[in-house]
Amino acid sequence: MQRFVDSLQFDFNTIRLATHNFAVNNKLGEGGFGEVYKGELEGGQEIAVKRLSKNSVQGIAEFKTEIVLVAKLQHKNLVKLLGYCASPKESLLVYEFLPNSSLDKFLFDPAKKSSLDWQTRFNIISGIARGLQYLHEDSRIKVVHRDLKSSNILLDEAMNPKIADFGLARLFEVDQTQGDTKRIVGTYGYMAPEYAITGHYSVKSDVYSFGVIVLEIVSGQRNRSFGRLPLGEALLHRAWRLWNEDEPLNLIDTQLGDSFEQEEVLKCIQLGLLCIQEHAIDRPRMTSVVAALNGQAIRLPTPKPPHFFGSAVVDEASDMADRYGAPYVHTGDETITNVYSRD
Template sequence: MTMSYLELTFFLSCLLIQLVPFTVAQYFPKEECISDRGDYTDNSTYQTDLNSLLTSFSNTQVKYGFYNFSVGEVNGIGLCRGDLTPDTCRSCINNSSQDIRRLCPNYKEAVLYYDQCTLRYSNRSIFGTVDTSDSYALQNTQNVSDIDLFTQQRDDLLLDLREKAASGGLLKKYATGEAVADFITIYALVQCTPDLEDQECSDCVADLSKSYSDFLKYKQGGRVMAPSCNFRFETYRFYDTLPDAPPPSPANSSPPPNDATAGDGKSNRTRTVVIIVAATVVSVILISCVCICIFLRMGKPKDKDETEDEILEVESLQFNLGSIRNATDNFSDSNKLGQGGFGAVYKGTLSNGQDIAVKRLSKGSGQGELEFKNEVLLVAKLQHRNLARLLGFCLEGIERLLIYEFVPNASLDHFLFDPIKCSQLYWERRYKIIVGIARGLLYLHEDSRLRIIHRDLKASNILLDEEMNPKISDFGMARLFSLDQTQGDTKRIVGTYGYMAPEYAIRGNFSVKSDVYSFGVLVLEIVSGQKNTSFGDEENMEGLISFAWRSWREGSASNLIDPSMNSGSRSGIMRCIHIGLLCVQENVADRPTMASIVLMLSSYSLTLPLPSQPGFFMHSSTNPETPLLQGSDSGVINASNNVSARVSVNETSITELRPR
């Protein structure tokens, strides 16, 4: 009988020991292998640099748990939980360095989450940059009883810790704390990579908290991890108190054993078996519930009203129609700034004196409402100094309005192609505009949480603020662009003559390289001060790209420079012409990415490759500011190839949604 009891106890103990760690270990490590950054080949320079970087991580011990190294093209960041000892941190980073190569083989960018540390590497700049994409969230399966009280106390605690962590300084941005809700103690932790600014850290955590609020609702515990920040809360202490922190109060200490638990040996043994059996059953039930929840979440169909629900998420941006009518003097013609592809743009002044620009969708537009919803959801999430900033929207009755910041200096074409105003664009200012456009495009292509292909980049879509900083506009009419795509095909060609890449205008093939081509045309226009299809005098008219290529081949590229520029770095101007020609190459694969272009513009020590022949599709007889014909039944014919393509001006961007 004794042997049977011991065997039973041993069996249940072993089962419990196996089950409890499984509920934690099954979630880690969690890899995020990012495919849109490309792959590296075995024995390549990138692989050598990556191996050197990860070896440096493994062989280095840091006091404050933050690693940031670069080797060649590869940048890496490692972050340990703030309460770990240096030895424990190094052990976690060492394990991550080995596992990330195994779990994400040949990926140029990856993130690996462990319970106690995070490791990431990339071929793009990741230092001092907020990144909440590729995040990972877990929830405690237990619900709280008093939801409102618990949620309020939890949110207040996380807000307090968010500010404490953000102000942590350059060595560590980490904070822990506790709060009591209905006799339940909530323990929480907030941490950011210390290379972020204080406000960036606070915004990073706030963004994660907002994104996963529904996922963590009702739960006694949860955690969200992102490359730049993370937070966690539980009803038990899951972190160690730092040496310089005050000891926990007696009220929060574990209570002493109850005298009632004392008794004879047989009673204790019986109670032990009951506890083990109960714990085992609870563990099995919890695991089953988690599996069922995951299955149901994966199988849940999309709500047919999903678009309307998403609009509600940005209610804080909604303006009253009456206030917009007052601001624009009831959309008077005197306040009309221009006419876009899907409606007019008006200047307005709010009651607080703030100037705004209002886009009013055409009432007769068949796709107006869809365009409106897409642009609101898209642009509201995009923040960059070189993008036009959305202030809000209005959706009342038949009115669909978008409210943007007002940019006083209008668009680039008003200065660049004006014989008098062009003198204000001296070379340093033009170079600043080129670099700003490049950085804005890089953000759209690679650094935002959404991948966007503009498809209609041109001088009139570059706004200039009071300091002549460029802001890219009209990138909001979005179409979904799936994660594993680097390009796509469409029968609905949109854009403007002279700026469109040949493969897009002829065959409907689009990619980020389509925008690169448009950027190259724009660079050549900025350098020359001439429209792309009207370069030269009336007797010797030819396309700007054709003239630039011929001049480059003949060694007379300086003929391309705008004569109104009396000063400026001649080598810098010639380098921009060189970059422009690289962007308009006919072979799509030969064109550089925007990341490479930004590097070319910022590093004069970088040797540029020789450009190959550009694509010649648009000719001088076409007005460069004429957009493609409206309506899906219209067609445009390429005289040289006799190719017909359906056209529309109602779709201007391609968007990629990254998982959160």
């Protein structure tokens, strides 16, 4: 395997030239890892280059994790790693370039959202589910992503989804069902409650994150579990309330009008709510989710109320850390708190 990983190594000057010395106008965005740049290799192949920031939450351990993981994982709904560069001053990951950027750029942009008709949204949900099923159950290694969110779902030219950013992922043994960490990593609003509070994670932690994404795709709204609005206005609470009041179709993004398959929408809402159940044991396996999305006759249980964190103000993240004694590392849009050594 090491020989294979070594064969993926790029020369730093090759990447520097491809990105025009990491020109500002080639910058695609940035995240917990650092900045991402578009580049073009000498033969004309377009690439996306992730550049490890010196101040990054993620470090060399995550860098090596992502190389090994993505090199081993091959699925049409996972982003493809082309190679890497590990020079004395730079750590770079080189990926296939996906022209439509990430799901959140479409889903939460009023101008771009119009291109997401229901069939496209349903195909994105189904593709993410297939990618997770592969990670959890079908690949040679079982992988827990730990930072699944709409900004880590990339879209190709045909709007097919690809799960990206494996720097925080964890390998599981074949018979292992749960892991523990002293450092909570991920993004508030997508974290399963047992992980956010105690550090316990499993494939069901990813299932929870998937459920949040499903409800975001259906509603066109971003989940904000730690926003300044009262928690009763948060997406997950609203989805549960509408389901419980037998008015689930009121959750649908108004951008869709009447152009959607009602049966598919209701199934997605129900699956989303089942995936965000408070107790991990109540959440479905991705095999069952994929089967349901594929139209197989599966009897889905009635969702129970999901877990809601306290009074939901922005400061609640630190309040929870104080209350439960757990350090938090947030890789999304909110504040990053204390960083601890990797477990």
